[in-house]
Every structure is written in C-alpha cells, then in structure tokens.
Amino acid sequence: MSKIHATAIVDSKAELHESVEIGPYSVIGPNVVIGSGTVVGPHVVIEGHTTIGSDNKFFQFSSIGAAPQDKKWKGEPTRLTIGDRNTIREFCTFNTGTVQDKGVTSLGNDNWISAYVHLAHDCQVGSNTIFSNNAQIAGHVEIGDYVIMSGFANVHQFCKIGAHAFVGMSTSLTQDVPPFVLLNGNPAAAHGVNIEGLKRRGFTREQINGIRSAYKTIYRSGLTLEEAKAALIAEEATVPADVALHMRAMREFLDTATRGIVR
Template sequence: MSTIHRIHPTAIVDPQAELDSSVEVGPYSIIGPNVRIGAGTVVGPHVVIEGHTTIGKNNKFFQFGSIGAAPQDKKWQGEPTRLEIGNGNTIREFVTFNLGTAQDEGVTRLGDDNWISAYVHLAHDCQVGSHTIFSNNAQLAGHVHVGDHAILSGYAGVHQFCKIGAHAFIGMYTSLTQDVPPFVLVSGNPAGQRGVNIEGLKRRGFTREQIDGIRAAYKLLYRSGLTLEEAKTALQEEEGRSPAAAADIRALREFLGLATRGIVR
C-alpha cells in the first residue's frame, strides 16, 4: 500500500512531521510539525499528536487521544520540552499525555509494551517504564515515576512526585500520596499496604524461592515492628539468607533509599 493510502484524506499531517512510510493515520487526526512516528504505528481517528513528540514502532492509538499537549502547569512558558513513547504500546480512547517541563528533565516518557486504557492521564514529567497496565481512568499527577510491570487499577489517583516500584499493584479507587515499594499491593483511601503482589509475580515466572524471599522481605518491612532504618539494615542481611531472591530484595532496599515522599506503611 502506498503512503498516501495509509493517511486518510481528512487527516491533517504537517509537512515537517516525520512519519515512517508504514504509519497509518485515521480520519480527522491531526499531527503537528515536531512529531516523529516509527514504523508500524497506527493512529486511529480523531487523535491529536502535537508538541516535540517522538513515538516508536508498532504502537496503536485508538480514537480521541490528546498526545503531546502543553503541560497543565502554570510554570510552563513554552519551552521546547518533549514527550517520548517507546514501542509496542496499546493506547486506548480519550487518553491525555502531556509534555515535560523545564523544572524537571524536560521530558515525559512511556516505555515499551504498555497497556494504557481509556481516560488515562500522564501528566508532565512522568516516567513510566515498560510492561505496565493502566486501567480506565488511572491518573498520574506531574513528576510521577512508575516501574516496570506495575499495575494501576481503575480510578487510581497518584499524587505528584510519587514513585511506584516495579511489580507493584495499585487497587481500584486508591488515593496514593506516598511511594509504593516494588512487589507491594496497596489499596484504599488513604492507601494502605495489603501484602505482596503474589499473583502478579507468579504470572511473570517468579520461582517459589523468589516469592518466598520477597515475602520474607515484606514481613521485615511491614510486620516486624522495625523502624524504616532498622528495616533497611535487616533487608541487607536478608539478601544473604535468600540467595534466589537476593536481587529482588536488593531492588526493594535500593528503592527505599530513593523514596522521597515516604512509603505507604
């Protein structure tokens, strides 16, 4: 199929935009001059992609999305900040992904192979990893970091500057104002810890020994009565006692060292 047939005649694509010849653009979509889109990506109808936005390969954008619009931040003064989207993402209806701001790294990022459901909002300067799932209406305020394989259930709301660790699970309608360590399941308003995301770990191929080590680490952090600093020391010792899970426990301990809003605890 020729390039002209891949772009619907009602779509408006700026001549300066850089689209691979295999990119498809649906009816009434608008693509701005500073947009670059990689091979195999499909842009559905009524999608607006603007700003300095770079999109990788084999993404699927469903209808009515707003991608790369100005940050919803009064400090933004038109600086040439960016949005970067990786490969293989599924991005459903009515999502809003904003550019970064000069007050942070200047870029909002979404990694690879993420499943982003309808009405999801990624605010300015969010850094989302790969293989995550965002259910309908999950909302990230500015500067939020989300690790690989994390899951946000429907209507979960995350306060600005929060960090969510890899393999964490955020329950439906959760109001999150603190950081969530890797592997931990939280829910509620305000959010509270509910255990280890065991089902998610099983689905991703974690061994019984790994899961047992992560559960032991969770107990040290949440059920031992230790202070946070004491728990960090105990976790370092636990690495030696759980060789199968040593790397996972180390990742948990390192996350605690980077937490800036306190952890859900």
C-alpha cells in the same frame, strides 16, 4: 502516503515512517516523529515535540503531546517520548515535560493504557504496565515496569511506584510504593505482596518467599525503616543470589523514596 486518510491533517515537517497509518480527522503537528507500523485512529491529535516508536496503536479521541498543565510552562520545547508496541485507548491525555524537571514525559514499551488515562508532565512510566480506565497520575510521577494501576486509581505529584506493584481500584496515593507491594484504599494501605502477578511473570517460589520475607521485615516487624534496612542486608547474605536480587530492590527503594512509603 496512501495510508493517511484524506481528511487527516499532517504537517509537512512531521516525520512519519511510510508504513504509519493515520485515521480520519486526526491532526499531526510539525515536531512529531512516528516510527514504523504505528496506527493512529480517527480524531487523534498528536502535537508538541513528540517522538513515537514502532507498532503502537492509538485509538480515537486521544490528545498526545499537548502542553503541560503547569502554570510555570512558558512555551519551552519540552518533549514526550513513547516507545514501541504500546496500546493507547480512547480519550487519553499525555503531556510534554517541563524545564523544572527532566523536560520529558516518557512511556516505555509494551504498555496497555486504557481509556481516559492521564499522564501528566515529566512522568516516567516503564514497560509492560497496565493502566485501567481513568487511572490518573499527576506530574513528576515515576512508575516502574509491570506496575498495574486499577481503575480510578490516582497518584500525587512526585510519587514513585516500584516495579511489579499493584494499585487497587480507586486507590489514592500520596506516598511512594516499594516494588512488589499490593495496596488499596483511600488513604492507601499495603496489603501484602503481588503474588499472583509474580507467578504469572515466572518468579520462582523461592524468589516469591524472599520477597514476602522482605515485605514482612519492612511492614510487619515493628522495626523503623533504618532498622529494617539493616535487617534486610543481613538477610540478603543468607539467600541465593537470584532471591537476594529482589530483596535488595525493595531495600534500595527505601533509599530513593522522597515522600515516604505507604506503610
């Protein structure tokens, strides 16, 4: 308990690993669970039914696990879950879920969350993402692994962003984004494939070329989405399995999109 600052307020019912550090004037509520090696800086409030994994770092003035900003919420014990090795910078706000959806807001592992980021109720964020300052996502948004959200980008409720997509600065998203796509603008427009990000993550030239080919089929061929999906199925049969895997991810995303895709 020596790692908990004397001015911090930690409810006796909270479950903290003995290695957790709590900074000055932070507040930890009764239904909070925090795993080993996590460091909570000064002036952080962690409340609600919130479960946090290991080796996370919370910087000052964040609000974690507060009630959802949803008028339908009537005090139900909804949850927030945060994985391992995440960095959460200053003034972030993460809310719990609602019973109208999954009942849980979740953040995976190894994410870099910059200052003033808002994760609203029922959002599902994967792993290895980067959120730049002031990126904001509304309720019920799903964001895949390795997505990059640039500064001041914002996402409408119920949108989905596929893995490895790149959302440019000040982009306003009201539709879904397939995996690997690079987009920017207000309203948002697609501008190709996130090639630089894929290179950094070890994608081969053949895999990137396959993804670019799938992108052209969806965005540049003049085909309807149904026609593009049929064309992709035929194309996937002609390439190696490790290339077809990523092309298929783009095609299958089209079947799950609920708000239409940015196109």
